[in-house]
Amino acid sequence: MTEAERFLEEKLRRGAQTRETAARPSGMSGKAVGGAVARAGWFTTEGRLNRMGYFLRMLCVFPVALVGSVLCDQVPALGIPLLGATVVVNALQGVKRLHDLGQSGWLILLCLVPIVNVGVGLWLLFGSGDKGVNRYGASQD
Numbered sequence: 001m002t003e004a005e006r007f008l009e010e011k012l013r014r015g016a017q018t019r020e021t022a023a024r025p026s027g028m029s030g031k032a033v034g035g036a037v038a039r040a041g042w043f044t045t046e047g048r049l050n051r052m053g054y055f056l057r058m059l060c061v062f063p064v065a066l067v068g069s070v071l072c073d074q075v076p077a078l079g080i081p082l083l084g085a086t087v088v089v090n091a092l093q094g095v096k097r098l099h100d101l102g103q104s105g106w107l108i109l110l111c112l113v114p115i116v117n118v119g120v121g122l123w124l125l126f127g128s129g130d131k132g133v134n135r136y137g138a139s140q141d
Contacts, residue, residue: 005133008133008134008135009133012133012137012138042057042089042092042093043089043092044092044096045092045095045096045099045105046096046137047096047099047136047137048096048097048099048100048129048134048136048137048138048139048140049093049096049097049099049100049140050100050129050139050140051097051100051125051126051127051128051129053140054093054094054096054097054100054124054125055125057089057093058090058093058125061086061089061090061093064082064085064086065082065083065086065090067082068080068082068083068085068086069083091108091111094108094111094124095108097124098124099134099136099137100129100130100136100139100140101123101124101127101129101130102129102130102134102135102136107120108120
């Protein structure tokens with residue numbers, strides 16, 4: 001184990017202890033993973049999301065986006081906010097998936113570039129994440 005890996009593990013351990021003892025509400029449940037609490041939230045960019053978790057979440061978001069796109073033609077006041085919500089949720093999950101790949105979440109902005117977005121989407125779906133601990137937390141595998 002290199003000095004950098006030891007530093008990252010110690011930093012993660014200290015951060016997890018601080019979050020668990022100081023900021024964690026008494027009723028909050030979480031699974032301990034590598035000294036950190038795994039956050040299963042859909043509306044956060046913290047942590048990592050493995051391939052299967054990303055795929056399953058996109059599988060849940062897709063029907064909602066489909067309904068939103070149909071509603072955009074029929075009732076724009078309902079369809080547009082629904083589509084906007086699915087875009088935000090999709091971006092948040094993409095950031096967590098990028099964290100699993102060891103990359104910055106800012107790379108999700110590449111999805112705004114035509115043709116490049118197809119490659120990024122395939123990378124998010126099929127790229128293998130970092131094993132063990134990276135700078136964004138412990139692996140969920």
